[in-house]
Amino acid sequence: MTMSRLKSFPGGLHPNDSKLATAGLPIEDCPLPPELIVPFSQHIGAPAESCVHVGQTVLKGEVIGTAKGFVSVPVHAPTSGEVIAVEPRPHQSGRLLPAVVIRPNGRETWAPGLCCAVPQELTPVELRERIWQAGLVGLGGATFPVHVKLSPPDDMPIDTLIINGVECEPFLTADHRLMLEAPQRILAGIRILRRILRVQRVYVGIEANKPDAIALLTPLFAKHGIEVVPLAVKYPQGAEKQLILACTGREVPTGGLPMVTGCVVQNVATTAAIADAILDGRPLIERICTVAGPGIATPKNLRIRVGTPLQHLVEVCGGLTCEPERILMGGPMMGAAQLSLAAPATRGTSGLLIFGPGQLPVRPEGPCIRCARCVGACPSRLLPTTISAYSRLDRYDDAEKYGAMDCIECGCCSYACPAGIPLVQGLRQAKGAILEKRRRG
Amino acid sequence: MLAAIICLGLIGLASAITLGFAARRFAVEVDPREQAILDVLPGVNCGACGFAGCSGFAREIAESSDITTSCPPGGATVMEKVANIMGLAPIVSDPQVAVVLCQGDNDHAKAKYRYLGINDCRAAQKLADGPKLCPGGCIGLGTCARICPFNAIEMTPAGLAVINRARCTGCGKCVASCPRRTIRLTPLDASIHVLCNSSDKGGVVRKYCSIGCIGCLICHKTTPEAYVVENNLARVVYDHHLEALPAVSKCPTHCIRDFATGYPQGSALAPATVPLHSGKAA
Amino acid sequence: MADLLLILVSAIFVNNFVLSRFLGICPFLGVSKKVETALGMGMAVTFVMTVATVVTWYIQTFVLVPYGLEYLQTIAFILVIAALVQLVEMVVQKTSPALYQSLGIFLPLITTNCAVLGLAVLNIQKDYSFLEGVIFAIGAAGGFTLAMVLFAGLRERLELSPVPKPFRGTAIALITAGLLSLAFMGFAGLVKG
Numbered sequence: 001m002t003m004s005r006l007k008s009f010p011g012g013l014h015p016n017d018s019k020l021a022t023a024g025l026p027i028e029d030c031p032l033p034p035e036l037i038v039p040f041s042q043h044i045g046a047p048a049e050s051c052v053h054v055g056q057t058v059l060k061g062e063v064i065g066t067a068k069g070f071v072s073v074p075v076h077a078p079t080s081g082e083v084i085a086v087e088p089r090p091h092q093s094g095r096l097l098p099a100v101v102i103r104p105n106g107r108e109t110w111a112p113g114l115c116c117a118v119p120q121e122l123t124p125v126e127l128r129e130r131i132w133q134a135g136l137v138g139l140g141g142a143t144f145p146v147h148v149k150l151s152p153p154d155d156m157p158i159d160t161l162i163i164n165g166v167e168c169e170p171f172l173t174a175d176h177r178l179m180l181e182a183p184q185r186i187l188a189g190i191r192i193l194r195r196i197l198r199v200q201r202v203y204v205g206i207e208a209n210k211p212d213a214i215a216l217l218t219p220l221f222a223k224h225g226i227e228v229v230p231l232a233v234k235y236p237q238g239a240e241k242q243l244i245l246a247c248t249g250r251e252v253p254t255g256g257l258p259m260v261t262g263c264v265v266q267n268v269a270t271t272a273a274i275a276d277a278i279l280d281g282r283p284l285i286e287r288i289c290t291v292a293g294p295g296i297a298t299p300k301n302l303r304i305r306v307g308t309p310l311q312h313l314v315e316v317c318g319g320l321t322c323e324p325e326r327i328l329m330g331g332p333m334m335g336a337a338q339l340s341l342a343a344p345a346t347r348g349t350s351g352l353l354i355f356g357p358g359q360l361p362v363r364p365e366g367p368c369i370r371c372a373r374c375v376g377a378c379p380s381r382l383l384p385t386t387i388s389a390y391s392r393l394d395r396y397d398d399a400e401k402y403g404a405m406d407c408i409e410c411g412c413c414s415y416a417c418p419a420g421i422p423l424v425q426g427l428r429q430a431k432g433a434i435l436e437k438r439r440r441g
Numbered sequence: 442m443l444a445a446i447i448c449l450g451l452i453g454l455a456s457a458i459t460l461g462f463a464a465r466r467f468a469v470e471v472d473p474r475e476q477a478i479l480d481v482l483p484g485v486n487c488g489a490c491g492f493a494g495c496s497g498f499a500r501e502i503a504e505s506s507d508i509t510t511s512c513p514p515g516g517a518t519v520m521e522k523v524a525n526i527m528g529l530a531p532i533v534s535d536p537q538v539a540v541v542l543c544q545g546d547n548d549h550a551k552a553k554y555r556y557l558g559i560n561d562c563r564a565a566q567k568l569a570d571g572p573k574l575c576p577g578g579c580i581g582l583g584t585c586a587r588i589c590p591f592n593a594i595e596m597t598p599a600g601l602a603v604i605n606r607a608r609c610t611g612c613g614k615c616v617a618s619c620p621r622r623t624i625r626l627t628p629l630d631a632s633i634h635v636l637c638n639s640s641d642k643g644g645v646v647r648k649y650c651s652i653g654c655i656g657c658l659i660c661h662k663t664t665p666e667a668y669v670v671e672n673n674l675a676r677v678v679y680d681h682h683l684e685a686l687p688a689v690s691k692c693p694t695h696c697i698r699d700f701a702t703g704y705p706q707g708s709a710l711a712p713a714t715v716p717l718h719s720g721k722a723a
Numbered sequence: 724m725a726d727l728l729l730i731l732v733s734a735i736f737v738n739n740f741v742l743s744r745f746l747g748i749c750p751f752l753g754v755s756k757k758v759e760t761a762l763g764m765g766m767a768v769t770f771v772m773t774v775a776t777v778v779t780w781y782i783q784t785f786v787l788v789p790y791g792l793e794y795l796q797t798i799a800f801i802l803v804i805a806a807l808v809q810l811v812e813m814v815v816q817k818t819s820p821a822l823y824q825s826l827g828i829f830l831p832l833i834t835t836n837c838a839v840l841g842l843a844v845l846n847i848q849k850d851y852s853f854l855e856g857v858i859f860a861i862g863a864a865g866g867f868t869l870a871m872v873l874f875a876g877l878r879e880r881l882e883l884s885p886v887p888k889p890f891r892g893t894a895i896a897l898i899t900a901g902l903l904s905l906a907f908m909g910f911a912g913l914v915k916g
Contacts, residue, residue: 094569339554339569362557367885389883392559422558429564444790452782452799456806460813467813469820496824 006208008232009242011379013412015170015235015333017209021299022173022292027181029303030316032104036078036307037089037344038064039099043143045071052100056083059111061283064100073135073145076283077102078305080109090342092329092349099344102307114281124196127278134277135284135347140164140175140238140267141330143348146274149266150196152259158197160263162247163190163204163271165213166231166238169331172351174288175268177301179206179213182272183220189271190226192278197264202226203247204268209233235333236410240265242379254406269350284347291317295324295354304345311341313352322356332360333411363420374413374423380406384413388426396437399430407431474526475503481522482515487590489513489612508532513612514591536629537611539604542638543579543623544696544705546599550575550650566620574649577638579623585615597707605710606700631682632700633689635660640672654696660688727858730851733914734862740838741870742900742907747838750829751871752896761875763822764829765868767815769861771807771833772842776860778803779843780853800843801834808834838867874903 041047048065058064058077065075081104088096119127132147152158163186167175179186190202204221206214208230218228229247231237241252243265250261258265266274269288276282285306292299297318304313310327314320328335329349345352374384382403390399404427413423479499486494490512492501502508506527511520516536524531556565556572562584565572571580581600593608594615604615604624616624623638635654639646643655656673667685668675675697677685689697698705703712740746747768754764779800787793812830816823823830833839842863846856877899886895 337554337568386883392561393882425558425564428567429559429561432567445792445795448786448790448792448795449799449802452802456802460806460809463810463813467817469813469816 006230006232007246008234009245009379011377012234013377013415018170019173022290022301023176025301027177027288027301027303032079033308033312036102037099038307039091039097040065040075041097042346043073043137043145045145048075050086052083054083054086058083059109061114062111071145071148073137076135076285078285078307079104080107081105092336092343094339116281117278119192119195119278127196130278136273136277137347138267139269139287141348141350156259158262158264159199160248161193161197161199161202162243162263162265163268164238164243164265165204165206165268168235168238169333171292171353172290172331174290174301174350176210176213178269178288183217185272185275186268188275192274204228205231205243205247207231207233207237236379239408239410289349290351293353293355294359295320295322295356297321306347307344309344310352314341324354325357326355326360328353365421366419368419373416377412377416380408384423387430388423391426391430396430396433400434404430472503475499477526478502478523481519485514485590487612514610537626538606538609538629539615539624540627540634541579541602541604541624542636544636544652545575545578545650546597546601546707548599549652550578563620575639577621585618588614588618599707603704603708628679631679633677633682633685635675635677635697637696640674642673652694652696655694659691663688663691729914730855730858731862734859735866736910737914739866739870739907740863741867742904746841747836747867753829755871755875755878758872758875760825761871764826765871767811768867769864771811772839772864773860774807775804775839775843776846776856780856783847800840804839805834
């Protein structure tokens with residue numbers, strides 16, 4: 001399996017993997033914190049609406065927030081306990097947003113009425129309905145509601161399912177451990193997805209830096225006609241458009257949805273969660289999260305409950321080694337910097353990374369020297385320096401002409417820039433302004 | 442000699458005939474008033490009127506005969522001339538200037554996080570609602586100063602935007618550019634303002650800013666007609682701005698400023714550039 | 724045939740009217756902020772140059788020379804050029820109001836554009852035949868358009884660059900024009916003479 005034979009995509013970078021600290025650590029269960037803060041906004045789409053009140057006792061898996069509209073999912077209690085508050089609390093966006101605060105009673109009593117099912121006895125429509133009810137969202141970090149992705153319009157026929165086991169972000173090893181420890185759940189999830197989408201062809205993309213996962217899953221999945229595709233180690237191989245290109249050779253057209261190529265992509269963790277939801281009737285209340293970084297004493301892969309405050313995760317991992325300068329939720333390329341450890345982990349928290357003073361270099365911004373490193377690194381084949389320059393001059397029409405809306409905000413350009421120009425921020429500004437203009441008509 | 446005259450004369454005649462035909466064939470209707478209006482406009486092309494530059498404004502006025510939209514940089518003098526050209530009665534309105542309702546620079550207000558990004562207030566505002574603990578205060582990265590077509594906004598060394606009242610024409614571009622709506626348009630002759638934009642309760646404000654309004658109501662109690670306090674924030678009632686002077690010295694956090702005495706701390710603008718207070722104390 | 728090709732190549736590259744002869748600098752700097760306007764101006768100038776060459780050649784050969792009125796050359800040529808520019812103005816205003824707006828004052832200024840008069844006079848000086856004259860005009864206009872469009876492209880990129888404050892605007896444009904001129908000097912020696 002030489003590097004030159006592995007499938008890949010144009011552009012991209014090779015940041016240091018940094019996965020050695022946790023790649024060999026089995027998943028540990030994270031003990032319950034004294035308080036769980038469950039926000040109503042944990043997914044793309046409208047936040048859920050509260051259906052509980054202070055003082056109420058809730059059971060594990062009970063619905064505490066109802067979905068609002070089609071692109072929305074319900075929110076569930078991660079454990080049984082008492083609702084001690086329904087109020088704005090620190091959120092990963094840096095704002096104070098409405099959340100349900102639950103004090104666990106330790107009994108872990110499941111809510112009644114969660115029914116197991118046999119997928120073969122349910123229609124695709126019924127399966128989608130249950131997935132929606134279980135609050136399933138993309139666990140790769142995007143948190144896009146799964147039932148929406150599984151409802152392609154009639155004019156976009158789907159013929160390929162791609163399972164994303166790439167995990168290209170440095171430091172994160174959650175998906176890797178899941179593939180090693182729960183391959184049967186992933187397989188069950190794939191079979192359910194096959195039934196819903198009515199597809200035969202299934203690829204599982206895994207980066208070549210996880211040879212043990214590839215070796216384990218290839219024979220297991222081959223028996224079911226599922227092909228494991230080893231991919232060249234390059235960031236951002238795990239991005240949807242790049243994954244589709246590498247596995248199938250199909251390119252998503254500019255301004256188009258990935259569905260147009262006839263492919264649906266789901267993360268491995270999401271796939272396993274689908275199996276939990278359909279086979280055991282369990283809603284999405286926990287996930288695997290990698291807690292790592294030089295600021296953490298004992299890095300671990302934890303199975304965490306949704307709503308666990310970041311402070312608790314740090315304590316479970318042996319505490320801090322220094323005063324944190326950067327707290328990242330997610331990976332170091334696309335993760336969101338946090339104001340403090342008070343915010344809770346949610347359905348989309350694939351990782352918590354702590355960096356101390358001087359451990360993440362801060363470069364002062366200099367002028368663009370036209371080196372074109374960003375152009376070479378961009379996986380969407382854009383000109384980040386030009387679009388960002390137009391954006392900072394408020395010339396959003398020109399930014400749009402140069403393809404700003406095709407940017408996937410992967411961070412390759414900012415990483416590659418030797419002048420330290422915040423290119424992704426400029427691109428994001430442009431995208432926001434263009435969308436605002438389209439909305440105003 | 443004669444040959445020269447005939448030669449040039451013939452060339453001239455030929456050209457004239459050709460152009461005469463062309464003029465008829467390619468005739469374009471042009472309103473002479475449009476050109477006249479364009480001549481009296483300042484020609485800055487700032488877009489404050491809402492149209493594409495001065496020529497766009499001129500065309501719009503000539504076509505619609507509607508002079509309710511004014512040209513802020515040109516002011517009353519220009520609009521009067523425009524009205525005369527169109528044969529309409531001029532509309533009289535008070536001149537306005539923009540004011541930054543904040544004095545919370547880095548020496549007075551606390552930060553929420555260390556911002557390492559594009560030097561643009563709108564970009565910084567997108568990250569956790571801005572790098573200041575105060576939700577309404579001036580972020581101080583200078584977006585308004587760069588957008589001002591008249592170079593009327595100064596950024597103090599401690600990161601506060603201050604508007605030069607002598608240079609401001611009230612065009613309103615800074616107002617639109619501020620992501621926190623800290624800048625407002627106010628009447629030019631009103632020189633007293635409450636320079637705070639935070640609706641948080643007094644105790645909360647004190648934690649993050651030493652010069653913000655705490656909603657203590659002292660100004661309102663001193664002169665009820667001149668000050669109104671809503672949502673923990675005081676503001677001057679500009680119809681009664683002449684009676685607002687006594688409360689300025691009574692404010693415990695000194696957030697009320699009389700621009701007649703000078704600009705906020707840190708500003709290099711000399712008070713002499715400020716139009717004199719009309720002198721009528723309450 | 725080879726001579727005509729030589730004249731064409733020479734007029735476009737080797738002795739470019741703007742970058743080697745330094746004629747027509749006014750619209751070169753004034754209209755080159757955007758590529759679309761530069762192209763529009765180039766087409767207007769092409770039309771004026773070509774028709775002006777034809778008309779002035781006829782006037783020179785059949786009116787001025789036979790009657791010994793060579794001293795009227797400048798006035799007669801300017802008369803013709805002015806009339807042509809006026810014609811072009813009317814046509815552009817009617818057919819493309821947007822281009823008319825963006826060209827602004829520079830459209831009537833083609834009259835005083837030394838490149839147009841220079842072309843007409845050079846034609847006579849070099850003693851070109853009618854066909855040679857027309858080819859020379861097309862080459863000159865083509866070179867003019869090429870220089871303007873190239874320069875407009877460069878200026879569009881310059882807008883995105885962090886130019887030091889003292890150099891912003893016309894200063895950096897002139898420096899760039901000089902560098903572009905230097906670049907075109909590379910064509911010297913392509914054609915002998």
